[in-house]
Amino acid sequence: xxxxxGLGYSQGVTxxxxxxxxxxxxxxGAARQHTLRERNxxxxxxxxxxxxxxxxxxxxxxxxxxxxxxVSTLVDQLVAAGLVRELPAVTGGRAGRPAVPLVPAPRSxxxxxxxxxxxxxxxxxxxxxxxxxxxxxVPGALHDSDPTVVLRRLGALARDVSDGVAAAGxxxxxxxxxxxxxxxxRTGLLEVAPNLGWSSLDPVPxxxxxxxxxxxxxxxxxxxxxELAGGSDVAAPDSFIFVSGDxxxxxxxxxxxxxxxxxxxxxxxxxxxxxxxAGPRCSCGAFGCLEQYAGKEAMMRAAxxxxxxxxxxxxxxxxxxxxxxxxxxxxxxxxxxxxGSALADFVNLLDVSTIVLGGAYTELLPWLRAxxxxxxxxxxxxxxxxxxxxRAAQAGPQAALTGGARAVLxxxxxxxxxxx
Amino acid sequence: xxxxxGLGYSQGVTxxxxxxxxxxxxxxGAARQHTLRERNxxxxxxxxxxxxxxxxxxxxxxxxxxxxxxVSTLVDQLVAAGLVRELPAVTGGRAGRPAVPLVPAPRSxxxxxxxxxxxxxxxxxxxxxxxxxxxxxVPGALHDSDPTVVLRRLGALARDVSDGVAAAGxxxxxxxxxxxxxxxxRTGLLEVAPNLGWSSLDPVPxxxxxxxxxxxxxxxxxxxxxELAGGSDVAAPDSFIFVSGDxxxxxxxxxxxxxxxxxxxxxxxxxxxxxxxAGPRCSCGAFGCLEQYAGKEAMMRAAxxxxxxxxxxxxxxxxxxxxxxxxxxxxxxxxxxxxGSALADFVNLLDVSTIVLGGAYTELLPWLRAxxxxxxxxxxxxxxxxxxxxRAAQAGPQAALTGGARAVLxxxxxxxxxxx
DNA sequence: CGCATTTGTTGTACGAATGAACTATTACCC
DNA sequence: GGGTAATAGTTCATTCGTACAACAAATGCG
Numbered sequence: 031x032x033x034x035x036g037l038g039y040s041q042g043v044t045x046x047x048x049x050x051x052x053x054x055x056x057x058x059g060a061a062r063q064h065t066l067r068e069r070n071x072x073x074x075x076x077x078x079x080x081x082x083x084x085x086x087x088x089x090x091x092x093x094x095x096x097x098x099x100x101v102s103t104l105v106d107q108l109v110a111a112g113l114v115r116e117l118p119a120v121t122g123g124r125a126g127r128p129a130v131p132l133v134p135a136p137r138s139x140x141x142x143x144x145x146x147x148x149x150x151x152x153x154x155x156x157x158x159x160x161x162x163x164x165x166x167x168v169p170g171a172l173h174d175s176d177p178t179v180v181l182r183r184l185g186a187l188a189r190d191v192s193d194g195v196a197a198a199g200x201x202x203x204x205x206x207x208x209x210x211x212x213x214x215x216r217t218g219l220l221e222v223a224p225n226l227g228w229s230s231l232d233p234v235p236x237x238x239x240x241x242x243x244x245x246x247x248x249x250x251x252x253x254x255x256x257e258l259a260g261g262s263d264v265a266a267p268d269s270f271i272f273v274s275g276d277x278x279x280x281x282x283x284x285x286x287x288x289x290x291x292x293x294x295x296x297x298x299x300x301x302x303x304x305x306x307x308a309g310p311r312c313s314c315g316a317f318g319c320l321e322q323y324a325g326k327e328a329m330m331r332a333a334x335x336x337x338x339x340x341x342x343x344x345x346x347x348x349x350x351x352x353x354x355x356x357x358x359x360x361x362x363x364x365x366x367x368x369x370g371s372a373l374a375d376f377v378n379l380l381d382v383s384t385i386v387l388g389g390a391y392t393e394l395l396p397w398l399r400a401x402x403x404x405x406x407x408x409x410x411x412x413x414x415x416x417x418x419x420x421r422a423a424q425a426g427p428q429a430a431l432t433g434g435a436r437a438v439l440x441x442x443x444x445x446x447x448x449x450x
Numbered sequence: 451x452x453x454x455x456g457l458g459y460s461q462g463v464t465x466x467x468x469x470x471x472x473x474x475x476x477x478x479g480a481a482r483q484h485t486l487r488e489r490n491x492x493x494x495x496x497x498x499x500x501x502x503x504x505x506x507x508x509x510x511x512x513x514x515x516x517x518x519x520x521v522s523t524l525v526d527q528l529v530a531a532g533l534v535r536e537l538p539a540v541t542g543g544r545a546g547r548p549a550v551p552l553v554p555a556p557r558s559x560x561x562x563x564x565x566x567x568x569x570x571x572x573x574x575x576x577x578x579x580x581x582x583x584x585x586x587x588v589p590g591a592l593h594d595s596d597p598t599v600v601l602r603r604l605g606a607l608a609r610d611v612s613d614g615v616a617a618a619g620x621x622x623x624x625x626x627x628x629x630x631x632x633x634x635x636r637t638g639l640l641e642v643a644p645n646l647g648w649s650s651l652d653p654v655p656x657x658x659x660x661x662x663x664x665x666x667x668x669x670x671x672x673x674x675x676x677e678l679a680g681g682s683d684v685a686a687p688d689s690f691i692f693v694s695g696d697x698x699x700x701x702x703x704x705x706x707x708x709x710x711x712x713x714x715x716x717x718x719x720x721x722x723x724x725x726x727x728a729g730p731r732c733s734c735g736a737f738g739c740l741e742q743y744a745g746k747e748a749m750m751r752a753a754x755x756x757x758x759x760x761x762x763x764x765x766x767x768x769x770x771x772x773x774x775x776x777x778x779x780x781x782x783x784x785x786x787x788x789x790g791s792a793l794a795d796f797v798n799l800l801d802v803s804t805i806v807l808g809g810a811y812t813e814l815l816p817w818l819r820a821x822x823x824x825x826x827x828x829x830x831x832x833x834x835x836x837x838x839x840x841r842a843a844q845a846g847p848q849a850a851l852t853g854g855a856r857a858v859l860x861x862x863x864x865x866x867x868x869x870x
Numbered sequence: 871c872g873c874a875t876t877t878g879t880t881g882t883a884c885g886a887a888t889g890a891a892c893t894a895t896t897a898c899c900c
Numbered sequence: 901g902g903g904t905a906a907t908a909g910t911t912c913a914t915t916c917g918t919a920c921a922a923c924a925a926a927t928g929c930g
Contacts, residue, residue: 877924
């Protein structure tokens with residue numbers, strides 16, 4: 031992760047205390063015997079989970095570098111905890127005792143993703159294999175809604191879904207609530223969600239989900255996590271900027287398969303990068319923000335549609351007005367160059383060369399991509415030395431629900447010792 | 451570091467292989483017995499190094515959570531390795547056996563910082579206490595210079611300094627070479643350094659420093675590391691954006707006392723963030739880059755001085771043209787608002803709320819700060835919820851030299867087991 | 871059918887941290 | 901001045917987890 035060996039500068043004792051005041055102060059990083067066990071359990075679990083085809087105990091041993099004997103005891107614990115399942119031994123062509131393939135246990139421990147967005151409420155349950163076990167998504171117009179009412183409805187939805195999977199013998203390891211706004215994950219408070227009309231509230235208790243471990247996060251951040259699963263054919267990039275275009279425009283930064291959140295998780299506000307200070311005034315008070323060019327309403331207006339039209343109307347309009355791409359005629363979407371310009375700033379400031387376009391941009395990509403790529407090639411300083419990649423999101427609808435559930439499961443995977 | 455518990459998503463087995471193909475594939479993260487020892491050695495070393503006043507063995511034990519017995523053996527090893535020194539036992543008011551204070555060992559293991567910049571060459575040696583043990587800085591006009599000649603001269607300088615400290619019984623743990631350009635720390639190659647007129651070269655062998663471990667890095671990144679030492683009175687912030695203004699404008703990102711480098715370490719190119727697309731053409735081909743407003747030459751021109759004037763001339767000019775600050779008259783430096791605008795984009799994209807201004811900006815801060823702060827307050831979305839802080843760099847002249855030496859010492863501190 | 875081969879398990883050895891007991895050295899109080 | 905409490909540092913048996921080697925299990929192949 032750190033290509034400058036020896037430049038990383040993390041402070042052991044002192045920061046560990048300041049980062050989370052809630053943890054007990056006894057030995058934040060002291061490594062004991064059981065630390066070894068925890069770490070190696072995680073290592074073995076990841077080896078089982080993050081490999082294209084099942085490994086045997088011996089395979090895990092050679093993949094991790096641990097001794098076969100050690101792997102055996104660790105795997106036995108994971109199997110006993112229900113996190114790993116043994117498939118029937120397969121006698122595969124080769125000589126020797128047949129190997130027992132190990133796979134993530136389906137439908138045992140599951141994660142719950144929750145989301146309130148402008149036009150829907152949803153709850154989705156994923157198991158350790160990444161399959162959707164259960165979900166409910168309810169459309170609704172939630173701008174300027176009452177958080178108490180909406181969150182109670184979402185809580186009922188969550189209980190419904192959650193009770194269902196619990197009845198089938200699964201354990202819900204926790205939940206993540208995705209919200210379109212500035213959330214502070216340390217305190218669990220929502221500062222402001224402009225498009226919902228919500229501000230300064232503590233959403234988790236309003237869900238009424240009892241003692242289930244529910245944490246909140248920004249919607250774009252969780253959607254980016256969903257991207258890490260990759261598409262059916264294409265693998266997910268290890269590092270990328272995820273940009274989600276809708277009424278507002280949000281982004282998330284993933285480096286080496288890990289979210290980069292800045293100090294408070296309030297980064298990625300690309301919608302208010304200035305594209306042209308002589309441009310139209312933005313709701314944020316500045317002039318010429320990206321949102322004024324590539325936000326949903328601006329794109330609708332530019333296409334001569336009412337600002338609150340559905341995305342499908344814009345797609346239809348673009349499809350009939352020319353070939354599927356700007357090469358076929360006039361630049362179909364002025365948003366393209368503006369988006370490219372803001373992304374060029376982003377790439378120059380961050381050095382992440384893959385850009386994943388999500389939300390409305392996924393469907394609009396054919397009309398955006400050429401302009402974005404061209405502006406990036408012109409404006410990114412490292413462009414001569416780097417392959418810039420602009421691609422469509424793969425995670426499917428309500429990506430934040432999937433990402434939230436995945437985040438819960440990643441936490442399980444990061445500390446399987448808590449489950450044995 | 452990660453305020454979204456459970457959102458971090460690091461992949462154990464698979465990425466470890468892709469990140470560095472050079473490492474052997476046997477057990478990247480397998481934790482064995484000696485892993486415990488290494489980790490706890492680091493923990494103890496950091497406890498000794500990163501605490502305002504000396505700790506005793508017992509103090510380290512309570513600070514780290516390790517048992518006194520364990521700490522004793524670990525400290526003994528560090529003392530034997532020359533990384534830690536015992537001061538005379540101090541009988542401080544309190545009852546009980548007097549404690550033996552432990553401090554970083556002065557003048558034992560040292561780090562070497564090297565730098566080629568536009569107007570000087572330098573080598574600086576720091577010991578584990580952070581003191582400068584030895585240095586040589588040679589002014590020179592090095593734009594469009596011959597890398598072979600310049601690097602041979604720097605190599606001679608480095609050998610000179612290095613031989614001196616070695617003769618005094620110190621061990622040089624390694625070196626970092628700071629260069630003002632795009633460097634790839636993985637390969638050790640310099641892609642391009644526009645202001646030196648260098649491109650596509652492998653600088654380390656040209657130094658001729660034998661088998662000394664020399665690694666290269668970007669100048670602004672190393673200067674940012676120097677900031678982490680803090681000033682004489684003010685403590686360094688844990689997270690900040692370091693902006694170094696000179697002919698070009700570079701930046702580095704530090705989050706939780708760790709450099710954030712992006713995919714290749716080529717981030718922080720704030721000099722080419724677009725401030726106004728209707729602005730003057732930049733050398734990079736785009737229009738209205740920050741460098742055209744807040745680069746050294748642009749600032750000189752705006753003040754009516756020849757573009758290659760010295761910084762002192764600009765300061766003199768500003769001082770006599772009004773009071774020390776824009777409040778005293780006309781906006782002294784048009785660079786201020788441009789810098790504020792680019793920084794607002796930076797903060798919106800990254801969520802790091804402290805900005806440290808280095809290079810020429812340090813001296814110009816009185817004429818810049820008010821404009822920068824005002825624009826930031828207007829344009830940063832999270833401004834109502836965050837205290838934005840704009841401050842001057844503390845690290846002193848040739849900060850990259852200090853930062854380079856510190857980077858070497860941090861590597862020692864991160865793996866003291868290699869020295870016992 | 872015997873042998874090589876690979877997987878998985880069992881038992882011993884070793885390394886590292888722990889906690890309790892012990893020594894060393896001071897302050898304080900009578 | 902001596903006893904006692906307090907704190908620092910050390911010694912040693914214990915515990916825990918991994919490594920290594922030997923062994924058992926199960927298969928393919930000649």
